Amino acid sequence: MQQRIANITLLVREYDEAIAFYTQKLSFTLVEDTDLGGGARWVRVMPPGVAETSLVLAKADTPEEQAQVGCQAGGRVLMILFTDDFWRDYEAMRAQGVTFHEEPRAEGYGTVSVFEDLYGNKWDLLEPKD
Numbered sequence: 001m002q003q004r005i006a007n008i009t010l011l012v013r014e015y016d017e018a019i020a021f022y023t024q025k026l027s028f029t030l031v032e033d034t035d036l037g038g039g040a041r042w043v044r045v046m047p048p049g050v051a052e053t054s055l056v057l058a059k060a061d062t063p064e065e066q067a068q069v070g071c072q073a074g075g076r077v078l079m080i081l082f083t084d085d086f087w088r089d090y091e092a093m094r095a096q097g098v099t100f101h102e103e104p105r106a107e108g109y110g111t112v113s114v115f116e117d118l119y120g121n122k123w124d125l126l127e128p129k130d
Helices: 015-025 063-068 086-095
Strands: 007-012 029-037 040-046 054-059 077-082 105-107 110-116 122-128
Touching: 007 015, 015 029, 015 040, 015 054, 086 110, 086 122
Parallel strands: 007 054, 077 122
Antiparallel strands: 029 040, 040 054, 105 110, 110 122
16 A cells, blocks of 8 residues: 655644635745635645645634644744755745745755744745755
């Protein structure tokens, strides 16, 4: 049997602001935006060059969901975004106003820096060593 993770749900406050952040600031591709009725939408975005795993941007509706927007990992890094060119993507993201929490650093596993999305979720931008 072969398994894979196809989608990861990320709670957002509003669909359109989340789509704008991921597509404009991180250069993700909007793969799907389907109206499900009643204000609900099925929205998926992916980093460029990715064929399998996408983020499902899910609008937080209940007070419990709204309380989790921006802290889905309890303050830890939520996602790790691999890149084949750290400095290209780091500079492009900074030019788009993405907030980084630290200066880039070289680790045994690659070049990395922590940034945040529009809600404060922490991400690693990482170019792994070969």
